[in-house]
Amino acid sequence: KTGIPDQYAIFASSILLAGKSNEIAAAALQPLTESKDDRTRGMAKSTLSMHYWFSGSHDKAIELAESAIYEDGLKDRNTYTNICCYYLKEGRTDKFRKLVGEVHDNSPVFTHFKAVSYMIEGSYREAGIMLSRLFSEASPSYPDPYVNFAVVHLHYGVLDKAEEYAKMAAKASAMPELAVYG
Numbered sequence: 001k002t003g004i005p006d007q008y009a010i011f012a013s014s015i016l017l018a019g020k021s022n023e024i025a026a027a028a029l030q031p032l033t034e035s036k037d038d039r040t041r042g043m044a045k046s047t048l049s050m051h052y053w054f055s056g057s058h059d060k061a062i063e064l065a066e067s068a069i070y071e072d073g074l075k076d077r078n079t080y081t082n083i084c085c086y087y088l089k090e091g092r093t094d095k096f097r098k099l100v101g102e103v104h105d106n107s108p109v110f111t112h113f114k115a116v117s118y119m120i121e122g123s124y125r126e127a128g129i130m131l132s133r134l135f136s137e138a139s140p141s142y143p144d145p146y147v148n149f150a151v152v153h154l155h156y157g158v159l160d161k162a163e164e165y166a167k168m169a170a171k172a173s174a175m176p177e178l179a180v181y182g
Helices: 006-018 022-034 038-054 058-070 077-089 093-102 108-120 124-137 144-155 159-171
Strands: none
Touching: 006 022, 006 038, 022 038, 038 058, 038 077, 058 077, 077 093, 077 108, 093 108, 108 124, 108 144, 124 144, 144 159
């Protein structure tokens, strides 16, 4: 409504989404998904995907995020993080594992995703190594890594550590809409 440049409108819309003003954000983003600029179009689609996710239209959210990545060439951490969460929540583990294997990112969130990928294939030792590394470098604010590390400890029968990480998971609360474990 203020006539700000497209990049700022996308940023402002992401703030509106975080504040639960989904319809206002969607109205601002929709025209930007048709931009002639690949980056603007991709970022608008990626951000709009969150609106659809929060609104319960998960297939549409995935479609937009995939389009941002594969059609518009958007290769940013936020888009990759969101689509990985979408894939996991929807049980699309093959797509999740393929994408995690393609992304070369050593951030805490992708260290976690790599651990999840190992868990999916039943490689708990490798998952434990990745999660140990994650927790030596970061303290995630969302529950998923804690739950997964609790599961790794359960797998090996280390119940005290499993309980410790399960309790930490219960205290982590950032972005519950995207967390695989509510």
